[in-house]
Amino acid sequence: MRSAVAKLGKDPKLIEPLVPVDLVVDHSVQVDYAGVGNALQQNMQKEFERNQARYQFLKWGMQAFDSFKVVPPGIGIVHQINLEYLAKGVLEKDGVYYPDTLVGTDSHTTMINGIGVVGWGVGGIEAEAGMLGQPVYFLTPDVVGMHLTGALREGVTATDLVLHCTEMLRAAKVVGKFVEYHGEGATNLPLTDRATIANMAPEYGATMGFFPIDEETCRYLQATGRTDEQVDAFRNYFQAQGMFGIPGKDECVYSQVLDLNLADVQPGVAGPKRPQDRINLPELKQTFEALFQKPVSESGYNKTQAELGKRYPINGAGNGAGDLGHGDVLIAAITSCTNTSNPSVMLAAGLLAKKAVEKGLTIRPAVKASLGPGSRVVTAYLQKTDLQQYLDKLGFNLVGYGCTTCIGNSGPLDPKIEEVVTTNDLITASVLSGNRNFEAHNPLWNDISSSTGNLYEWDTASTYIQDPPFFEGFGLEPGTISTITGARPLAVLGDSVTTDHISPAGAIKPTSPAGQYLQENGVAVQDFNSYGSRRGNDKVMTRGTFANVRIKNLMVPGTEGGLTKYYANGGPGEQMDIYVAAVKYQSAGVPLVVLAGQEYGTGSSRDWAAKGTSLLGVQAVIAQSFERIHRSNLVGMGVLPCQFKEGTTTQTLNLEGNETFDVVGFDANLQPQQDATLVIHRAGGETRDVPVTVRIDTPIEIEYYRHGGILQYVLRQLIAQA
Structure with a gap:
């Protein structure tokens, strides 16, 4: 944005964050080294070698912007750092006290709801606008009350509880709603258990999973190093507002109330494809065997019973590696913000490791084990309790502080093991403590050199940092809202396509x-x-974008990965990579659309899921329903989200992928959530009109869309005010 302002002859300092911004570097570490005592040092060294250009860019930002701070790599996961250190609870300016609030560029920002801070994840696009003073707009939500009674049984963890809540709340369809936990059961939960439940709000679809403030919240703030003065101000403010204490049953009026007796929660695991597909632990074997033989269309693996017992030798991978078969565990990772923030489950892992070692148990060599805590606090208490040594003996050596296996940064397996898996199409498993199963400064930071000044010196040869094309041809006048005609489908997708599939x-x-x-x-x-x-x-x-190895484009049946069919000049359709097809369509001036089923864009906020969609030339996404953040991100990138009416799906429309589409029935006077028409032109000449709802939900989003995106809108506003 500063570069765009400079090209217009304006002062680059016009672009400056107007609210405090903290950037925590936690997604860069990869588990290249595991099972050795110096894995942390080796992985961090590799991390800094790989990310030199990125870290130079961040260090430039620290000196270029006045209200921008960086927490360097190797400190911890943003949500745990936020919980333990960054959150203030209550703020003061010019003698006026007001509650701490937050938006974060990760959907699991909701972890902070565990200490009573109102906050949630937004896309990076919306957050950038928020930094520049743009309000965060949203429709007034329903508030679902989750009434908790009783207590967890012995042996049942906070992880089991949050998976139970996720299953319940997904079934109750809380997408886009606030959830508030209340009742005696909520009052008796430790703060760290509350944070675990709040963290997984995106998995159950809610905007927030909120726990009101009480004395337990104050104790946690005190225990994590906040001053007596800060804690007293926090307590006094919310008492003065009449908002201190967790409500009991019937003390608040909610849009809907769900009841859960904590004693009913059983040990379980998240299903193999979605967190809400919870499996009770004793049923794990039979569930795997059933899914093993189910067709892909029913979320199965389409294998035969005869294949289940087959074993394949690992050639040349060293003594003790043995053989592999379907269902074998190859990755065991203690990681993620959901659980490593919680001492009860981390200490339980250490105690389990201690008992395993004392009984002479070991992990087979084919399993890649790792420990990636959410902050250095975890290391401190595992060492203080003398439990880390037992985790080390089992191969769960410290590999880094940051997001690892949850986001696909588990690092490579032994090539010989990978060869057996891929050659024989084995259905193997990873066991992780994560929240999803979708598919003093470190001296190294101080050694990073960077440029200075108000404008970044772009290196056109860099493969890490480029001046993005979002402001190419930028002018001071907004664009126009017009219909879409003659569009080709880039992909026709099914239900529960996540941002991990798209981004x-x-x-x-x-x-x-x-x-x-x-x-x-x-x-x-x-x-x-x-x-x-x-x-x-x-x-x-x-x-x-759309290149995930597990994405299934129904235009190319029987395949997985980022493939599509390219149609030109009435031809039969040529199979190719989605990116290659998009480039061909763009060069021919053909607009693109994506069609999908329910819960499109579920998962993390991943702004590149929308940025990449826009840059591929997609002008509209038509789906049965959208996850909140991704819908907002699409609008923020100038992509039109439209929703099928109840009962209409890509299946009922019998789409083959060789159709062309128009989206009509609106003009420059577009209104929030107005109806429009999707016109389907079939290859044989038949035409069908399908009513849809334009999912631009608020008047301000109309303006974002008119300007081609939220950043373009904000930049024009700032220049006009200068």
Whole structure:
């Protein structure tokens, strides 16, 4: 934005965060080294080698912006750092006290609801606008009361509880709603258990999973190093407002009330594809065997019973590696903000490791084990209780402080093991403590050098940081709202397509368009790093959008991965990578649409899921329903979200992918949530009109869409006020 302002001859300092901004570097670490005593040092060294260009950029930002602070790599996961250190609870300015609130660029920002701070995840696009003084707009939500009674039984953990809540709340359809926990059961939960439940609000679909403030909240703030003065101000403020204490049954009026007796919660695991598909622990074997044989259309693996017992030797992977078969665990990771913030489950892991070691148990060599705590506090108490040594003996050595396996940064397996898995199409497993199963400064930071000044000096040769094309051709006049005609489908997708499916995430395949681009620019495969680490390069990220290895485009039945069919000049359709097809369509001036089922864009906020969609030339996404953040992000990037009416799906429309589409029935006077028409032109000449709802929900979003995106709108506002 500063570069765009400078090109218009204005002062770059016009762009400055108007609210305090903390950036925690926690997504860069990758588990290259595990099972050894110096894994932390080796992984951090590799992290700094890979991310030199990114860290130079961040250090430039620290000196260029007045209200921008960076928590360097190797400190911890943003949500745990936020809980233990950054959150203030109550703020004061010019003698006026007001409650601490937050928006974060990660959906699990809701973890802070555990200490009574109102906050939730937004897309990076919306957050950038918020930094520049733009209000965060949203429709007034329903508030669902979750009434808790009783207590957890012995052996049942906070993890079991949050999976139970996730299953219940998904079934109750709380997407876009606030959830407030209340009742005696909520009052008796430790703060860390509350934070665990609040953390997973995006998994159950809620905007917030809120616990009101009480004396337990104050105790936690005191125990994590907040001063007596801060804690007293926090308590006194909320007592004065009449908002101190967790409500009992019937003390508040909620839109809907759900009841849960904590004694009913059983030990369980999240299902293999979605967190809400909870499996009671004793039923795990039979559930796996059933899914093993179910067709892919029913979320199964489409294998036969005869294949289940087959074993395949691991050749050349060393003594003791043995063989592999379906259902084998290959990754065991203690990681993620959901659980590593909670001493009860972390100490339980340490005690379990102690008992295992004392009984002579070991982990088979084929399993890659790792421990990636959410902050250094975890290391302190595991060492103080003398439990870390037992985790080390089992191979759960400390590998880093940050997000690892949850976001696909588990690092590579032994090549010989990978070869057996891929050659024989094995259905293997990872066991992790994460929240999803979708598919003093570190001296290294101080050594990073960077440029100075108000404008960043872009390096056109960098494969990490590029000046993005979002402001190409930017002018002071907004665009116009007009209908979409003659669009081709880039993808026709099913239900529960997550932002991890859409957005570039995890490892970069050498044969993918992004992998080929990097190799063409002199980057060796071993230096690819992850998509997350290269998010500052639009050329990598656009090539990786819709490139997830498990995404299923119904236009290309029987396949997985970022494939589509390209239609031109009445031809039969040519199968190719989604990115390649998008480039061809853009060069021909053909607009694109994406069609999908329910819960489109579920999962983390991942702004590149919307940025990449826009840069591929997609002008509209038509789905049965949208997850809150992704819908907002699409509007923020100038992409039109439309929703099918109840009963209409891509299946009932019998789409083949060779159709063309118009989205009509609106003009420059577009209104929030107004009806429009999707016109389907079939290859045989038949035309069908399908009513849809335009999911631009508020008047301000109309303006964002008119301007081509939220950042363009904000930049024009700032220049006009200068």
